[in-house]
Amino acid sequence: MIDKFRWILRSLLGRLFVLTLVSALLMISVSQGAFARARVLFSLRSEPVEAELPTVEAIPNPFKNPALLPAVPNPSIGYDPPQRTAMADPSNYDRRVLQDVDGNLLTNPLVVVLHETVGTAQSAIYLFQTHHPDDWDQVSYHVIIERDGTVVYIVPIEMRAFGAGNSVFVNANGRVEGVRTNPDFPPSVNNFAYHISLESPPGSWESGPTHRGYTEEQYQSLAWLLARTDIPDDRITTHEAVDRTESRIDPRSFDRQRFLAILHQYPNRRA
Numbered sequence: 001m002i003d004k005f006r007w008i009l010r011s012l013l014g015r016l017f018v019l020t021l022v023s024a025l026l027m028i029s030v031s032q033g034a035f036a037r038a039r040v041l042f043s044l045r046s047e048p049v050e051a052e053l054p055t056v057e058a059i060p061n062p063f064k065n066p067a068l069l070p071a072v073p074n075p076s077i078g079y080d081p082p083q084r085t086a087m088a089d090p091s092n093y094d095r096r097v098l099q100d101v102d103g104n105l106l107t108n109p110l111v112v113v114l115h116e117t118v119g120t121a122q123s124a125i126y127l128f129q130t131h132h133p134d135d136w137d138q139v140s141y142h143v144i145i146e147r148d149g150t151v152v153y154i155v156p157i158e159m160r161a162f163g164a165g166n167s168v169f170v171n172a173n174g175r176v177e178g179v180r181t182n183p184d185f186p187p188s189v190n191n192f193a194y195h196i197s198l199e200s201p202p203g204s205w206e207s208g209p210t211h212r213g214y215t216e217e218q219y220q221s222l223a224w225l226l227a228r229t230d231i232p233d234d235r236i237t238t239h240e241a242v243d244r245t246e247s248r249i250d251p252r253s254f255d256r257q258r259f260l261a262i263l264h265q266y267p268n269r270r271a
């Protein structure tokens with residue numbers, strides 16, 4: 001009787017072992033398949049075009065030389081902001097590409113797109129530092145400027161941050177600029193955008209279309225940051241202006257004239 005019981009137990013354990021082995025093998029092969037698919041997706045998104053287009057070096061590439069000038073304190077008041085780095089997870093940004101999905105070569109100069117965080121700067125940074133394997137969840141800015149004027153570097157300027165999904169920039173000549181880098185997404189400004197976000201005042205979730213705006217330090221830091229570039233005033237825009245979903249209104253209560261007045265205090269940015 002006991003022998004029979006042992007035999008049953010042994011055969012049950014044997015089956016359990018085989019079952020576990022088979023399911024483990026199955027899981028490994030499925031996950032490898034998913035990994036391979038993810039790699040295909042990723043390579044579609046970030047395929048370097050240089051290899052296919054040996055002549056591309058002859059095309060001026062606006063991103064190899066973003067014309068960053070040495071940072072100088074505001075010459076009027078000696079303003080020099082605190083700075084720190086809080087790098088985003090690599091899933092939330094990508095390379096800037098030189099060619100769109102249809103094979104057109106891209107030469108759009110950089111455009112500054114201003115945003116606000118709505119929540120705290122730190123909650124936005126946590127979001128950008130979260131790994132997002134799904135394309136739809138990927139989000140980032142290049143820089144956040146906190147309430148005290150601290151400049152937080154999140155994505156390097158030479159990379160493509162995911163700050164504005166369905167978007168186009170209408171330039172001073174009326175030309176509509178947008179780049180499709182992924183066949184599954186509408187064109188956007190991300191490939192040539194420098195996304196900078198201002199930390200919103202506390203409690204601005206509920207404040208509707210306006211709030212009490214940004215601090216003097218935030219305006220100073222924004223001007224200090226952009227005085228390091230040669231991006232012209234007419235290529236400094238807002239998320240609201242480039243958005244095509246009619247859902248974005250940021251940065252709310254941004255005083256453009258106040259900002260430009262500070263920017264123009266820098267000798268290289270005189271209007």
Ligand SMILES: [Zn+2]
Pocket residue numbers: 114115116163239248250
């Ligand atoms: Zn925005």
